[in-house]
Amino acid sequence: MSDMIDVDGKQYAVDEEGYLANLNEWVPGIAGVMAKQDNLELTDEHWDIINFLREYYEEYQIAPAVRVLTKAVGKKLGKEKGNSKYLYSLFPYGPAKQACRFAGLPKPTGCV
Amino acid sequence: MSEIVKKFMYVNRKAPYGTIYAWEALEVVLVGAAFDQDVSVMFIDDGVYQLTKGQDTKAVGMKNFSPTYRTLGDYEVKKIYVDEASLAARGLTQDDLIEVAWEDMETEEEVDNIVEVIASERVSALMNESDVIFSF
Numbered sequence: 001m002s003d004m005i006d007v008d009g010k011q012y013a014v015d016e017e018g019y020l021a022n023l024n025e026w027v028p029g030i031a032g033v034m035a036k037q038d039n040l041e042l043t044d045e046h047w048d049i050i051n052f053l054r055e056y057y058e059e060y061q062i063a064p065a066v067r068v069l070t071k072a073v074g075k076k077l078g079k080e081k082g083n084s085k086y087l088y089s090l091f092p093y094g095p096a097k098q099a100c101r102f103a104g105l106p107k108p109t110g111c112v
Numbered sequence: 113m114s115e116i117v118k119k120f121m122y123v124n125r126k127a128p129y130g131t132i133y134a135w136e137a138l139e140v141v142l143v144g145a146a147f148d149q150d151v152s153v154m155f156i157d158d159g160v161y162q163l164t165k166g167q168d169t170k171a172v173g174m175k176n177f178s179p180t181y182r183t184l185g186d187y188e189v190k191k192i193y194v195d196e197a198s199l200a201a202r203g204l205t206q207d208d209l210i211e212v213a214w215e216d217m218e219t220e221e222e223v224d225n226i227v228e229v230i231a232s233e234r235v236s237a238l239m240n241e242s243d244v245i246f247s248f
Contacts (some may be wrong), residue, residue: 035218059179059182060179060180060181060182060183061176061177061179061180062142062177064183064186065142067146067185068183068186068187070116072185072186073215075215082217109139109142109143
């Protein structure tokens with residue numbers, strides 16, 4: 001049995017590492033609940049990254065590794081955001097791993 | 113950065129679906145890209161089908177992972193080669209293949225497509241130059 005998280009009264013299955021089991025089920029509320037579990041309050045800056053990851057997945061069918069995310073964010077959202085210091089300040093458990101989890105994506109490919 | 117940089121070549125010879133080789137190979141390349149080695153990816157024989165445009169996998173019930181090849185540039189894999197003879201034998205040309213872009217973040221130099229179609233002699237030469245060859 002996988003674990004479940006409760007979002008607005010609805011149950012969603014997650015895997016043993018907390019990633020959403022079925023990425024098609026994702027709703028924004030899931031990110032909020034996961035963030036609360038990690039003691040984070042989501043701001044617009046967090047949402048920029050979460051939405052960016054979802055777009056990246058939509059286009060490339062892959063959750064990018066952290067250095068790829070950093071590079072791609074710099075390109076899309078500006079150089080001042082395309083660095084690991086900024087991304088870690090938003091997602092202290094690792095920008096790729098934690099933000100991908102909030103975004104309902106699988107664990108990033110190439111995170112070793 | 114490690115002091116010793118080895119030349120890794122990943123050789124893909126199989127069609128994208130029907131076996132797990134193509135997807136596994138792509139995952140290995142992407143994971144391995146984290147190690148800052150000199151990586152190249154070669155497509156030969158039916159492997160050239162992995163890069164064809166407009167793949168539709170609905171009927172076979174597998175995930176269409178062809179868009180993922182376009183992230184190779186983001187993962188700093190800058191050498192992607194396709195054997196010209198293998199393409200020709202299947203009635204394909206470079207126009208039938210997806211394009212992979214790469215941008216150097218430091219210099220902002222952009223290359224629209226790093227996929228190179230090369231003659232068989234060059235395929236052999238590149239293989240000879242490689243320190244390690246992974247065959248899929």
